[in-house]
Amino acid sequence: MNRFEQGTRSECDEREAFTNLFRYPSLEAMLDSKNARDTVRARLERAERDLERVIRQGPRDDVPRAQRALQAVNATLALLQELERINRSSV
Numbered sequence: 001m002n003r004f005e006q007g008t009r010s011e012c013d014e015r016e017a018f019t020n021l022f023r024y025p026s027l028e029a030m031l032d033s034k035n036a037r038d039t040v041r042a043r044l045e046r047a048e049r050d051l052e053r054v055i056r057q058g059p060r061d062d063v064p065r066a067q068r069a070l071q072a073v074n075a076t077l078a079l080l081q082e083l084e085r086i087n088r089s090s091v
Contacts, residue, residue: 041080048073 051073054066 037080037084041077044073044077044080048077
């Protein structure tokens with residue numbers, strides 16, 4: 001197999017792996033189950049509160065890391081909200 005074929009195969013493998021992520025049973029179950037989405041939302045909201053507390057009251061050294069983590073949690077909450085909106089509109 002030459003380098004070109006290897007590169008093409010690798011790109012195909014990466015695309016297939018990405019596509020398979022959305023077929024992953026637990027992700028599919030979460031998207032289809034209101035209980036699972038509510039559980040995930042509750043955990044994210046609790047993490048959000050905890051991180052906000054660290055930012056306000058925690059050691060200075062932990063603040064930058066907590067801020068980055070909070071951005072990730074907020075982005076995940078926004079994604080979950082958008083997925084729920086799409087799910088509602090498709091039903």
